[in-house]
Structures are given as structure tokens and as C-alpha cells.
Amino acid sequence: MTELQAEQASKVLDNSITKSKPRPNRDALIALAVFVVLAVLPMLTSSKFLLDFVIRCAAYGLFATSLNLLVGYTGLTSFGHGMFFGLGAYGFGLMMQKTGVAVPVAFVATLAITFVVALVIGAICVRLKEIYFAFVTLAFQMLIHSTILSWVSLTGGDQGLRGGIPRPPFLGIDLSNHLHLYIVSCALLVIGLFLMHQIAQSPFGYTLRMIRDNATRASFIGIDVWRAKLTIFVLAALFASTGGIIMALFVSGAYPEFAYWTISGEGIFINMLGGVTTFLGPMVGTALFLILNDTVTRVTEYHGIVLGIVILFFAIGLRKGLMDFVIEWYVQRRERSGGRAS
Amino acid sequence: MTRTRKPGISRRSTLALMGAGAVTFATPWVARAQAKTIKVGMPTILSGRVAQLGTSSRNGVMLEVEKVNAAGGLAGRQIEMVIRDSKGQPQEAARVARELVNTDGCELLIDAEASSGAFAVHEVARDLGVLCIHTNSETSSLTADPKQHIPNGFRTARQGVHDSIVGGSYAAAIAKAKGLKRWATCSPDYAYGRDTTGEYVTYLKRFAPDVEIISESWPKLFQPDYTEVVTKILQAKPQALYSCLWGGDLTSYIDQANIYALFAQMEVFAVNMADYTALTVVKNLPKGIHSGNRYIKTYPATAENAAWGDAYKAKYNEYPTNWSWENATAIMLLAEASKKANSADGKKLAEALRGLKIKSPFGADGTVTMRAEDQTLIGYAIGWGTTIPQEPYVPEVKAGDWKTILELEAEWKKSKGYT
Numbered sequence: 001m002t003e004l005q006a007e008q009a010s011k012v013l014d015n016s017i018t019k020s021k022p023r024p025n026r027d028a029l030i031a032l033a034v035f036v037v038l039a040v041l042p043m044l045t046s047s048k049f050l051l052d053f054v055i056r057c058a059a060y061g062l063f064a065t066s067l068n069l070l071v072g073y074t075g076l077t078s079f080g081h082g083m084f085f086g087l088g089a090y091g092f093g094l095m096m097q098k099t100g101v102a103v104p105v106a107f108v109a110t111l112a113i114t115f116v117v118a119l120v121i122g123a124i125c126v127r128l129k130e131i132y133f134a135f136v137t138l139a140f141q142m143l144i145h146s147t148i149l150s151w152v153s154l155t156g157g158d159q160g161l162r163g164g165i166p167r168p169p170f171l172g173i174d175l176s177n178h179l180h181l182y183i184v185s186c187a188l189l190v191i192g193l194f195l196m197h198q199i200a201q202s203p204f205g206y207t208l209r210m211i212r213d214n215a216t217r218a219s220f221i222g223i224d225v226w227r228a229k230l231t232i233f234v235l236a237a238l239f240a241s242t243g244g245i246i247m248a249l250f251v252s253g254a255y256p257e258f259a260y261w262t263i264s265g266e267g268i269f270i271n272m273l274g275g276v277t278t279f280l281g282p283m284v285g286t287a288l289f290l291i292l293n294d295t296v297t298r299v300t301e302y303h304g305i306v307l308g309i310v311i312l313f314f315a316i317g318l319r320k321g322l323m324d325f326v327i328e329w330y331v332q333r334r335e336r337s338g339g340r341a342s
Numbered sequence: 343m344t345r346t347r348k349p350g351i352s353r354r355s356t357l358a359l360m361g362a363g364a365v366t367f368a369t370p371w372v373a374r375a376q377a378k379t380i381k382v383g384m385p386t387i388l389s390g391r392v393a394q395l396g397t398s399s400r401n402g403v404m405l406e407v408e409k410v411n412a413a414g415g416l417a418g419r420q421i422e423m424v425i426r427d428s429k430g431q432p433q434e435a436a437r438v439a440r441e442l443v444n445t446d447g448c449e450l451l452i453d454a455e456a457s458s459g460a461f462a463v464h465e466v467a468r469d470l471g472v473l474c475i476h477t478n479s480e481t482s483s484l485t486a487d488p489k490q491h492i493p494n495g496f497r498t499a500r501q502g503v504h505d506s507i508v509g510g511s512y513a514a515a516i517a518k519a520k521g522l523k524r525w526a527t528c529s530p531d532y533a534y535g536r537d538t539t540g541e542y543v544t545y546l547k548r549f550a551p552d553v554e555i556i557s558e559s560w561p562k563l564f565q566p567d568y569t570e571v572v573t574k575i576l577q578a579k580p581q582a583l584y585s586c587l588w589g590g591d592l593t594s595y596i597d598q599a600n601i602y603a604l605f606a607q608m609e610v611f612a613v614n615m616a617d618y619t620a621l622t623v624v625k626n627l628p629k630g631i632h633s634g635n636r637y638i639k640t641y642p643a644t645a646e647n648a649a650w651g652d653a654y655k656a657k658y659n660e661y662p663t664n665w666s667w668e669n670a671t672a673i674m675l676l677a678e679a680s681k682k683a684n685s686a687d688g689k690k691l692a693e694a695l696r697g698l699k700i701k702s703p704f705g706a707d708g709t710v711t712m713r714a715e716d717q718t719l720i721g722y723a724i725g726w727g728t729t730i731p732q733e734p735y736v737p738e739v740k741a742g743d744w745k746t747i748l749e750l751e752a753e754w755k756k757s758k759g760y761t
Contacts, residue, residue, distance in 0.1 A: 048444035056437065149532070157533040159481060160432060160458040163489045164465050178469075247433060252465040255432035255458045262431075297438070301388040301396075301427045 024198060031194040038186040042179055051182045052250075053294075057286055058189035059246040063263075064270040064282035065196055066239035071268070072276030073200055074232050075212030076126065079264050080137030083121075083144045084237040086259025087114050088244025090148065093161045093254040102170050110245060111238055118237030119230070126229035138261060145259045160255035165248060175249060185246050192239050193283065199235060200279055208232055272314050275321020284323045380419040380686045382407075383442030385435050385463060386454035386478075388427035391564055392589070394619060395665050399454040399478060400425050401658045402666030406673035416676060416686040424448055428459055435459035439466040449688055452672050454478050454665070457534065468492045473688035475672040478665055480505075481534070485718040486760050494692050497718040498671040500664070502538050504724060505613060507750045508742030509634055510545025512726040513611050516632070517550045517582065522609060524556050526580035528571055528595075530587055531560035538586045538613070545750070546584075556580055564591060568598045580608055588614035593623045600626055616727065618661035621735045631729045633736060636664035637704075641739040642723045646703040667704045671719065674700055675712060706744060720744065 042051060063085050070076040091110035095101060101109070121140050128136055148155045156162055167175040175181050199205055207228055210218045219225045248254045257263070266289070274285020292310060296303040314321070384403065388396035400423075407421050415421055424446050428435035435455045442448040443466075451474040453463040460479035467474035476484060476497040484490055485497050516522065527543065529535035547553050557578035559571045572595075575583060583604075587595050592614055599605065605628035614620060617636030621627060635641050639651025639661070650670075654662045662670075679694035680686050697714035704710060704722050711721045724747070727739035755761045 049441060052437065052440055052444065152533065152536070157536075158458060159533045160461060162461045162483070163487070164468060176469075251433050251436040251462050252469065253432070253436075253462055255462065257431050257433065257458070294437075294441070297427055297429075297434075303427065303429075304389060 027194060027197055027201075031190050035186060035190040038190070039183055042182065048178070051178065053290060055182055055185045055246065055250050056290055057283075058185040059243045059250060060266070060270065060290065061189055061243070061283050061286040062192045062246070063240045063243035064267050064274075064286050065193060065279075066236040066243070067264075067267045068271055068276055068279075068282045069196060069200065069208075069232055069236045069239075071271055072281070073205065073212065074208040074229060076229060076233070077130070077134050077268075078125075078137045078233075078236075079134045079261065079268070080139070080141030081236070081240055081267050082261065082263030082265075083137075083141040083259050084114055084118060084240035085244040085247070085263055085267075086144060086148065086254070086256075087117060087237075088241030089248035089254035089258045090155060090161070090244075091241070092245040093165050093248045094154065096165045096167065097161060097163070100166065100168075103167060103173075103175060104170060107245060111241060114237050114241035115234060118234040122230045122233035122237070126226060126233055138264070141259065141261055141264060145256060145261075148256045148259055155254075155256075158256055161248075161253045164252045165254075167249070181249055185249075188242055188246060192242055196239060197279055199232075204228070204231070269311060271321070272311065273321055275324035277321075278323040278327055281321050281323035284326075285321060288322060378419060379422045380416055380450070381422050381424055381442075381446060381448040382450045382452060383439065383446060383448030384423055384425040384452040384454055385428045385438040385442065385459070386425065387430045387456060387459070388425075390430050392430060392456065394589070394663065395456055395478060396425075396427065396454065398619075398660075398663040399665045399669040401654065402662060402669035403452060403454075403673055405654055405657060405666075406670045406677075410673060410677045413677075416680040417684055419686050421673075423452075428455060430456070430459065432458045432462035436462040436466050439463045440470070443470050443472050448472075449686070450676070450691070451475070452477055452669065454669055457481060457532075460484060464490065464492070464495055467495050471688075473692050475676070477669045477672045481537070483758075485716045486755055486758070488760055491716065494688065495717060496675075496692075496695055496712060498675060498712075499668045499719065500722060500724065501718060502534070503541060503751055503754055504720075504742075504747055505634055506538060506541035506545050507747050507754075508724050509542050509611070509613055509726060511549050511746065512740060512742070513542075513546050513582070513584070513632070514549030514553070516609065517546070517553055520581075520609065522582040523552055523554060524578075524580045524582070525553055526557040526559070526575050526578055526583045526608075527555060528559040528561065528575060528583060528585045528587065530563045530591060532563050535560070535563075535586055539584065541754075542584060542586070542613070561587070561591070561595075566594065568595045571595075572599045572602050572604055576602060576604060576607070582609040582611065584611045584613075586613050588617075589619055590623075592620050596624050596628070596631075597626075600628065605631065615729060616736045616739075617664050619663050621729070622661065627729055627731045627735070629728075629730055632726055633729060634726050635723060635736070635739055637662050637667045638734070638736055638739075640734040641725060641727070641736065642704070642706065642708070643739075644703065644708065646708070647723075650703040671702060671704060671710060671722075674702060675710075706741060720748070 067081045070078050088110055091113045092106055095106035095109055125133055125136050149158055173180050207223055211225055211228060215225050244258060270285040270289045271282050273288050275281035296306045386396035386399050403423060407423055411420050424442055426438045428438050439451060451472055453460055453474055453476045455463055456478050460476050471494055473494045478499055480499050480502045482501050482503040527539050529539040543555060557575060557580060559574055561568060561571050611632040613634040614636060615631050615633030616638050639648050651662055675695060675698060678700045679691045679698055683690040683694035695712050699709050699711040701708060702710040706721055706723045709721060710719055713720050721744060725739040725741040727736040729736055
């Protein structure tokens with residue numbers, strides 16, 4: 001999408017959002033309701049396909065939404081966001097395989113590792129702008145990918161982490177039970193989205209939008225642009241890492257492909273599908289992407305052509321994500337009905 | 343009043359979208375309603391650089407499935423293959439495998455994935471308990487490592503360690519006879535390349551202790567230009583060269599090394615040469631390259647094997663690959679196991695498969711065996727020979743000795759701490 005259109009779309013959006021002040025309580029209630037709906041889903045259907053689908057949605061959704069914090073909210077187009085997805089999967093998998101600590105400990109420790117790595121990489125990358133930022137993040141991603149490939153004694157090289165990820169039960173939760181894994185994935189997804197929404201709606205979130213629109217102005221009114229960018233880079237990495245952990249649990253392993261540039265590419269594609277101007281755009285994009293992927297690979301082995309055409313259609317034809325259309329349609333409808341009323 | 347189309351999503355398209363969504367989720371239940379046939383799921387790689395792995399695996403499977411179905415199926419149930427592309431991504435392989443079992447109602451899995459994908463599918467098999475036969479992964483640890491062992495996981499592929507033992511002893515005999523002491527290696531830089539080369543050198547040195555490796559090259563997988571590697575080897579002036587490059591990498595390597603007349607200057611041992619994917623593609627196949635057999639219809643030199651190769655060629659208009667026979671073997675074993683168990687139930691089939699010995703065109707002595715202890719294939723034809731530029735490409739193959747292979751394999755397992 002062009003910058004102009006992005007701006008127009010975000011204006012439409014900001015109008016609709018600024019009218020409603022951030023209301024964490026209401027958001028928490030919505031999150032809780034969504035979680036309850038997802039949690040009772042297995043009781044309504046016996047489809048394991050649906051459960052698998054939601055688990056993968058959780059993994060990719062957290063990843064894509066966190067990428068949108070960078071791309072959509074801050075204007076940092078990262079081509080290397082997949083490295084944190086891979087880092088989460090490997091960090092968690094290795095921790096469980098090698099040390100045998102409890103799942104929550106490994107979870108927190110993985111996030112801590114991601115925090116440190118993202119801080120170092122971010123400190124170098126966020127000084128750069130646009131294409132330079134994109135390329136340096138890509139370079140770091142390939143560095144991590146190559147490290148995974150070459151450090152065979154630790155990571156298993158291109159064979160990945162073999163032998164399954166052990167998951168001792170904790171607090172009555174047994175992640176080797178698929179239903180428990182599903183519930184935990186849903187919980188992580190909902191909590192992750194809730195937290196990211198709070199970030200996006202906070203004064204800090206609006207600072208990010210300002211940096212996106214005019215970084216110079218932001219620095220003139222006293223905002224430390226570098227620090228703000230670094231903060232969101234690290235935060236986004238943490239959520240991407242959580243997505244990676246869910247994926248590692250789903251496949252019971254970690255593979256170098258998780259840290260490859262194609263994962264980052266899929267993240268960007270998801271954002272294009274769903275739209276970067278709304279908070280839920282990437283989530284809608286994730287569902288759309290996974291449905292597309294699953295149905296197309298079912299039907300044909302020439303899925304590359306089909307997915308390519310869809311990308312072209314969105315990039316050149318629509319120039320917007322699906323959620324952008326939904327929001328525009330909603331706003332127009334409201335305006336029309338408002339006009340009629342007056 | 344003029345009626346103009348309202349912008350945004352119309353009611354009709356909303357309905358259409360909802361309908362499409364419903365169909366997406368409802369398909370599984372429709373599919374499950376069919377009975378009697380037994381569905382066999384097969385995740386494999388059908389797109390990308392190694393798509394040939396998937397297509398030739400599929401061909402090998404379909405050739406046998408047709409025969410089994412014509413003969414009444416698995417315990418009276420016709421086999422229906424559900425074959426899906428994983429794009430070579432492990433997470434997709436896992437996803438596809440789960441979907442095949444959970445949604446499409448597949449009762450058995452043929453895992454025709456390579457390397458990491460096979461381990462991902464193995465975890466799915468562990469989780470779901472479905473009978474799973476790995477047909478393409480040659481990584482020894484998949485079945486040798488007791489941590490990997492699951493009662494429902496089998497392998498009908500050859501194994502890296504078997505190849506290394508046979509290759510090492512074959513090369514050592516020639517090294518002694520011709521006095522080849524200075525060796526170079528050139529293998530792709532990933533787990534398969536590193537492991538296979540390491541094991542090969544171990545066994546070569548074991549049988550011919552005065553061999554030394556004077557140069558090692560590790561080109562990247564799918565590297566287009568080998569000039570640097572070729573000149574490095576030529577400068578080191580080894581007497582012999584070992585390589586486990588395969589497929590397109592091997593053929594481009596040979597084409598480029600031919601320009602430097604590399605093959606006239608040293609003995610070359612290329613384990614993956616004697617496969618039609620490489621033999622038929624190389625522009626000027628040099629005479630006298632030593633190679634292990636992958637699939638070649640002249641070895642084992644039996645009428646059954648030649649007939650199988652010709653039948654495949656007649657049906658698909660290309661020769662079988664190593665993957666073809668490995669996948670065909672999986673179906674042959676399943677068919678025999680179902681006769682023995684008189685059932686197509688996964689658990690009973692698994693029980694019947696353990697230790698099952700069947701007649702096979704690919705057997706060293708006309709039979710192959712699914713070894714009970716680690717559920718992997720033994721007794722398949724394995725040997726080395728030298729190439730000639732035209733058919734039959736590798737006229738004489740010196741057979742590996744399975745007694746030695748098994749002895750050394752047991753020793754290798756012990757050294758790895760597997761037993």
C-alpha cells in the first residue's frame with residue numbers, strides 16, 4: 001500500500017479510535033470473553049483440525065501482530081522478525097531438553113534470553129532507517145539461522161532438535177495432552193494480544209505513531225526516538241518469541257526453518273493480507289493465510305502460484321488489507337446512518 | 343431513482359464468504375463418511391528444489407498400491423493414498439501429517455519427508471500413535487537412537503551408517519591395491535554431508551590405516567559454482583577423492599570438474615553417483631567413477647529388479663530413483679504384514695512388521711527384512727562399482743557383505759552409546 005493510502009486509512013482509523021479513550025477494563029473483559037469462547041470450543045466440536053488450526057493461529061498470530069507493532073505502528077519494516085520466532089522455539093526446546101526445568105521456568109528464561117538478544121540487535125538496528133533497517137535485520141536473521149545450522153552439537157544443525165520436547169506437567173497442566181496445549185495456546189494468544197493492545201493504545205503507543213509519521217518532529221518535542229524504537233523492538237521480539245514457543249510445543253521440536261527469512265516473509269505477507277492500519281489486521285491476516293495455505297496445499301502442489309497471485313492481488317490490486325476494508329465499510333456505514341439521523 | 347452499487351462488502355458476497363468458510367471446515371466430516379477403503383497419508387516434498395524426491399516417491403508408492411489393490415487390498419480394504427506437499431518445511435510436515443490423520447481419516451502414514459521433516463513427522467507419530475513408515479530419511483539416529491524409538495515408527499530407507507561401512511571397506515581395498523594414501527573429501531555442508539563423510543572416513547581408515555585426508559571441501563547445499571572447490575582439490579594433488587554430493591549438486595560438480603580434467607588425475611568415489619537422477623543428467627559421464635548403488639535396475643542383477651525398473655519406466659517415462667524403491671518397499675511390507683496379521687489395523691500391522699522378511703526385487707539375496715529390534719530395513723542391495731558413460735552405466739557392482747555390515751553397525755551403535 002502507498003504511504004498516502006496508509007495515512008488516509010490510519011486517519012479514518014484514528015478518528016474512530018480517538019473518540020474512545022483507552023479502556024483497559026473493557027479490553028480485559030473482551031479478552032476474557034474471547035478466551036472463554038475459545039476454551040469452550042473443544043466441547044462443541046470434536047474436530048482436532050480446528051484445535052490444531054487455533055494453536056497455529058496463536059503461534060503465527062502473536063508473531064504477526066508483534067511484527068505489526070513495528071511495521072504498522074512504528075514504521076520499522078523488519079525483514080528479520082522471524083529470528084525471534086526461531087529464538088523462542090530453540091530457546092524453549094533446548095531448555096526443556098537439556099535442563100529439564102519446569103515449563104514456566106523455561107518459558108520465562110526463554111523470554112529473558114530473547115530480551116537480551118533483541119536488546120543487542122535492536123540497539124544496532126534501530127538507528128537505521130527504512131531499507132537499511134530492513135536489510136540489517138535480515139542480515140541478523142541470517143546470522144542466527146547460520147549459527148543454528150553450524151552449531152550442530154547444540155542445535156542438531158539442519159536436522160533440528162530431535163527426540164521431542166519433554167513437557168513435565170505443572171500446576172495440573174499437562175502440555176503433552178493436546179487439549180491442555182490448546183487451552184494454554186489460547187491463553188497465551190489472548191494475553192499476548194491484550195498486552196499488545198495496551199501497548200498500542202498507551203501514550204507510548206501514540207509516541208510510536210508520531211515517530212512513524214514524523215520522527216524529526218518527535219525528537220524536537222523531546223522524545224528520545226532511539227529509545228522508543230528500541231523499546232518497541234524488544235517488546236515485539238518478546239511476543240514473537242512467545243509465538244515461537246507455541247510452535248515448538250505444537251511440532252514438539254525446533255527446526256532451522258523457524259529462523260529462516262521465509263518466516264519473516266510470511267509475517268509480512270500476513271500483515272499485507274490483514275492490513276497494518278488496524279490492531280486486529282494481522283490476526284485476521286493470520287487466519288486468512290492459514291486457511292489459504294491449508295486449503296490450497298490440499299488441492300494442488302502448485303500452491304506457490306496460487307499464493308503468489310493472492311499476494312499480487314493484495315499488493316497491486318487492493319493495496320490494502322482485509323481489515324482495512326472492513327473498517328472503512330464500517331465507518332462509512334456509521335457516517336451514512338449518522339447523516340440520516342441528523 | 344438510480345440504484346448504484348454500494349461500496350464495501352455486499353450481503354451476497356458476505357454470504358458467499360461464509361459459505362466458503364463453512365465448506366472449508368465441513369470437508370473433513372464429509373471425507374470421513376466413506377468407509378471400507380483404508381486411507382494412507384503421505385506427507386512429502388512436491389515443490390521446490392527437491393520436488394523430485396516427492397514425485398519419485400509418489401510414483402514408487404502408486405506403482406505398488408495399484409498391484410496391492412488389484413490383488414484385493416490390505417486385508418480386503420482398498421488402499422487410498424492421500425499425498426500432500428510439505429514444501430520441505432518441518433512445521434508444515436508436522437501440520438500435514440496431523441491433518442492427514444485427524445481430519446482426512448488416514449489410518450497409516452508413509453512419511454516420505456527428508457531430514458528434519460522426518461523427525462517432525464516422527465513426533466506426530468509418537469503423539470498420535472499412528473503407524474508410520476519413514477521412507478526417505480537415511481539419518482541413522484532416527485532408528486538407531488533408543489530415545490527416538492517408538493513402537494509404531496518404522497523405516498524402509500537405507501541408512502547412512504550402512505553406506506559408510508560398505509563404502510569404506512570397498513574404498514580401502516582399492517586404496518591398498520593401488521596405493522592410494524592421500525585423500526581429499528568434498529561434500530555438501532549440512533548434517534547429511536558432514537555425518538556421512540565422517541563415518542566414511544572412519545571406516546576407510548579402519549580398513550586402510552595409512553590413508554590420510556589432506557584436503558576437505560564443504561560446498562554449500564545447492565551451490566551453483568564449484569570452480570573454487572575444484573581448483574582447491576587440484577592444488578592439493580590427492581590420489582583419491584570422496585564425495586557425497588547428490589542430485590543436481592553432483593551433476594553440476596562433475597560437469598564443472600570435467601573442464602579441469604579432474605577425473606583423469608585421481609580416483610573418484612562418489613557414493614550417490616549410481617542413481618539415474620545423476621547418471622542420466624551428467625553431460626559427459628566420466629568412465630571409472632566409483633559409486634555406491636542408489637537405485638539401478640541392473641543391480642541386483644535379477645529378472646525381478648530389471649522388470650520392476652522397466653515397469654516403472656514404462657509407466658512414468660523415467661527411471662526410478664533411490665526414493666522410488668524405498669517407498670515401494672514400504673507398500674510391499676505393508677501388504678505382506680496385512681496378510682500375516684489378516685488385518686489392516688495399525689497396531690496389528692506394526693506387530694506383524696517387526697522381524698518381517700519379504701521377497702523383494704531390491705534385496706541383496708532377493709529378500710529384505712524389517713529388523714525387529716530397531717524397526718529399520720536390512721538386507722537391501724548395497725554395493726559399489728565403477729561407471730561407464732552409457733547404459734547400463736554401472737556394469738558390475740561389488741556387493742557389500744551384510745554380515746560385516748551388521749557386525750560393524752552393532753559396534754558403531756555401542757560407540758554412540760545407543761546400546
